[in-house]
Amino acid sequence: MLYSCRPNPAAHCPIFSHLKQCTQFHAQMIVNGVLFPSSLANLLAFLVDPDHGDYSYGLLLFRQVQNASSTYLWNTIIRGSSRNGRPTTSIDLYGELRVKGLRPDSHTFSFLFKACALALDLQFGKRGHGEAIRFGFESDTFIADSLIHMYSVFGRLDDAKRVFDGMVAKSVASWTSLVGVYAKVGLVDDARRLFDEMPERNVVSWTTMIRGYSECNREMEAMFCFREMMSVGVKPDSVALLSLLRMCARLQNLDLGKWVHQFAYKEGIEMNDRLAVSVIDMYSKCEDVYSARRVFNDMPRKNLVACNSIIDGYCKEGKVEDARLLFDQMPTKDLISFNSMIAGHVQSGQYKEAWTLFCDLRVTNLKPDSYTMVSLLSACANMGALDAGKIIHSFIIVNLIETDVFLGTSLLDMYAKCGRIHEAMLVFGSMTQKDVLAWTAIISGLAMHGRPKTALDHFAKMQRAGIKPNDITLVGVLTACSHGGLVEEGRLHFKQMQDTYLLTPKVEHYGCMVDLLGRAGRLKEAEELITSMPMEPDAIIWASLLAACRTHNNVFLAEMAAKKLLDLEPHKDAIYVILYNIYASMGKWYDASKTRERMENAGIKKECGRSSIMVHGGVHEFIAGDKTHPRFEQIQAMISEISRQLMVAGYVPITSDVLLDIDDEEKEHALFFHSEKMAVAFGLISLPANVPIHIMKNLRVCRDCHSALKSIAKVYNREIIIRDRSRFHHFRGGLCSCNDYW
Numbered sequence: 001m002l003y004s005c006r007p008n009p010a011a012h013c014p015i016f017s018h019l020k021q022c023t024q025f026h027a028q029m030i031v032n033g034v035l036f037p038s039s040l041a042n043l044l045a046f047l048v049d050p051d052h053g054d055y056s057y058g059l060l061l062f063r064q065v066q067n068a069s070s071t072y073l074w075n076t077i078i079r080g081s082s083r084n085g086r087p088t089t090s091i092d093l094y095g096e097l098r099v100k101g102l103r104p105d106s107h108t109f110s111f112l113f114k115a116c117a118l119a120l121d122l123q124f125g126k127r128g129h130g131e132a133i134r135f136g137f138e139s140d141t142f143i144a145d146s147l148i149h150m151y152s153v154f155g156r157l158d159d160a161k162r163v164f165d166g167m168v169a170k171s172v173a174s175w176t177s178l179v180g181v182y183a184k185v186g187l188v189d190d191a192r193r194l195f196d197e198m199p200e201r202n203v204v205s206w207t208t209m210i211r212g213y214s215e216c217n218r219e220m221e222a223m224f225c226f227r228e229m230m231s232v233g234v235k236p237d238s239v240a241l242l243s244l245l246r247m248c249a250r251l252q253n254l255d256l257g258k259w260v261h262q263f264a265y266k267e268g269i270e271m272n273d274r275l276a277v278s279v280i281d282m283y284s285k286c287e288d289v290y291s292a293r294r295v296f297n298d299m300p301r302k303n304l305v306a307c308n309s310i311i312d313g314y315c316k317e318g319k320v321e322d323a324r325l326l327f328d329q330m331p332t333k334d335l336i337s338f339n340s341m342i343a344g345h346v347q348s349g350q351y352k353e354a355w356t357l358f359c360d361l362r363v364t365n366l367k368p369d370s371y372t373m374v375s376l377l378s379a380c381a382n383m384g385a386l387d388a389g390k391i392i393h394s395f396i397i398v399n400l401i402e403t404d405v406f407l408g409t410s411l412l413d414m415y416a417k418c419g420r421i422h423e424a425m426l427v428f429g430s431m432t433q434k435d436v437l438a439w440t441a442i443i444s445g446l447a448m449h450g451r452p453k454t455a456l457d458h459f460a461k462m463q464r465a466g467i468k469p470n471d472i473t474l475v476g477v478l479t480a481c482s483h484g485g486l487v488e489e490g491r492l493h494f495k496q497m498q499d500t501y502l503l504t505p506k507v508e509h510y511g512c513m514v515d516l517l518g519r520a521g522r523l524k525e526a527e528e529l530i531t532s533m534p535m536e537p538d539a540i541i542w543a544s545l546l547a548a549c550r551t552h553n554n555v556f557l558a559e560m561a562a563k564k565l566l567d568l569e570p571h572k573d574a575i576y577v578i579l580y581n582i583y584a585s586m587g588k589w590y591d592a593s594k595t596r597e598r599m600e601n602a603g604i605k606k607e608c609g610r611s612s613i614m615v616h617g618g619v620h621e622f623i624a625g626d627k628t629h630p631r632f633e634q635i636q637a638m639i640s641e642i643s644r645q646l647m648v649a650g651y652v653p654i655t656s657d658v659l660l661d662i663d664d665e666e667k668e669h670a671l672f673f674h675s676e677k678m679a680v681a682f683g684l685i686s687l688p689a690n691v692p693i694h695i696m697k698n699l700r701v702c703r704d705c706h707s708a709l710k711s712i713a714k715v716y717n718r719e720i721i722i723r724d725r726s727r728f729h730h731f732r733g734g735l736c737s738c739n740d741y742w
């Protein structure tokens with residue numbers, strides 16, 4: 001067993017060694033008609049003690065006492081209800097007491113205000129405050145303490161100050177609570193001034209001040225305050241350490257966190273469950289799961305919160321296997337455990353495991369929430385698994401899971417990445433609240449799907465809605481301009497990004513601009529932009545320039561770009577091929593053969609093109625030229641049929657991008673066994689005639705496949721949607737949504 005039950009201290013209680021005995025005792029009293037008020041009060045106090053009592057039985061007992069008129073009894077049950085996590089019952093009981101016309105004493109009010117603080121019922125608290133004044137308890141220190149505490153919970157600085165100022169003798173507790181209110185409303189310097197004025201401070205006052213600093217993320221001052229406390233001889237308790245640890249976790253300050261942990265160890269502060277959990281959480285959040293695990297292993301009674309923290313820590317460090325091992329050992333799990341584990345699987349690309357775990361979760365009596373859904377949707381988006389995504393969507397609807405802006409954005413992103421921009425727009429339209437992430441998702445989705453005009457319309461609407469774009473939004477906007485060939489708009493947005501939104505362009509933004517200028521044939525400007533960049537251009541930038549040079553036949557610039565690209569990515573086979581072809585077209589045979597030699601010497605293998613297609617719920621993956629698919633013969637026959645049909649329709653294969661030294665006929669043959677063509681052939685033979693063919697590809701679609709797919713879409717009257725490395729292509733009626741810009 002990983003964690004066990006708490007031992008029952010009642011078993012060791014000398015007075016009522018057994019609850020059963022105490023029940024019998026009570027029954028006897030009722031039978032004999034002897035109800036000694038003092039024993040009844042003692043019994044009630046024992047029963048409502050949250051550590052070893054039986055609250056429901058206590059409440060029952062209280063109800064049986066006819067005409068309970070002793071304020072002491074009422075106070076006991078009011079206090080007991082709060083301590084048993086039922087503060088609203090305390091408030092109701094106070095109301096009952098008043099209805100009965102009984103007179104509350106100072107304890108009654110003190111317990112009432114504590115209950116109001118716990119139940120977060122400021123309105124009733126204020127009413128109680130008024131009644132306390134009417135009963136003449138205005139200057140009672142005991143009441144004032146709990147009142148200030150209550151107002152501090154609600155951050156009501158003015159109310160707390162008024163009570164404090166009215167106190168004749170100010171207690172340490174009231175000073176401390178007031179310091180707490182100042183810190184809570186963010187006036188931590190005022191809190192400190194008040195703290196310094198205190199005639200006397202105890203460990204709670206120091207802890208309040210430390211917590212004030214911690215919660216404002218002023219870690220240095222929190223630490224100084226902690227040291228100061230020790231230097232004046234106040235020994236910190238675990239509560240002080242808890243707030244420091246929480247701060248370290250939040251700020252991911254591992255050094256400080258370690259120091260606090262070692263301090264607790266050296267000073268012999270008892271490692272109770274709460275403290276141990278905080279230490280574990282601190283280590284996990286600071287990405288030192290090894291230390292977290294050591295503390296965890298030392299815990300005599302493992303608890304769920306600690307387990308969940310460790311799982312989180314493992315997942316954050318990419319140690320999903322370790323996380324799963326612990327997860328599987330847990331005797332009980334809550335939704336947080338499942339959510340962390342599912343997210344962990346998704347983040348490390350283990351989509352199948354995530355999905356299986358979701359199925360496991362559904363047979364428990366836990367209810368998946370929006371966090372579960374967001375993780376699964378992101379898995380579907382990454383896999384392009386539309387069917388699974390739709391299942392999640394209907395699960396959300398059927399189970400009435402609240403679709404907040406976070407979940408809505410994940411949904412629309414899933415549809416966009418699975419090739420369904422129409423559904424993505426429907427989800428977007430139905431969202432009541434839209435933040436910058438939601439707008440960015442729809443703008444990027446529209447850009448990827450070759451809908452530049454609509455993407456820019458959405459960008460304009462977003463600005464009208466007063467939402468400030470971030471740098472990812474601008475990547476979407478510039479991508480839209482680039483895919484749509486909208487040079488002037490692109491330039492304008494690139495300029496506005498800096499002037500209006502004060503965003504510094506990153507290498508991605510320059511990449512979009514180079515792409516935009518290059519596609520439009522403005523190679524000189526693209527080159528100038530690259531030289532003017534404040535940072536080193538990356539491979540993506542040279543690759544877009546190279547692609548543009550090839551489209552617009554600028555061999556000299558292409559040679560330069562290809563060389564730069566080879567320096568950055570010497571293992572990419574495609575670049576050698578391109579450079580070889582550039583030299584060949586220029587008649588530079590010496591350079592051409594040198595390039596080929598270099599490629600052979602480097603032992604470069606061609607990066608495999610992989611395409612996958614979902615058919616009847618199963619994923620079928622095709623690698624160029626691979627013959628291992630069980631239905632390969634039928635696929636081959638279909639490919640021959642397709643090639644015949646395409647030739648009739650006038651399609652001419654583009655052979656210039658293929659391997660170096662085979663003749664044209666072989667090249668044509670090789671082209672037809674590119675992974676996306678095989679996947680399409682398989683789709684044509686296995687899917688019903690009206691179903692669009694969805695394909696995911698790991699690389700960019702080659703020029704020949706692109707032109708062949710346009711023809712296939714027309715000849716077979718089929719919609720084909722391909723998601724390649726950078727965008728979507730919707731082939732319909734002989735055209736592609738990218739307008740041959742890709």
Ligand code: ZN
Pocket residue numbers: 674675701702703704705706
């Ligand atoms: Zn191809």
Ligand code: ZN
Pocket residue numbers: 706728729730736737738739740741742
């Ligand atoms: Zn296309």
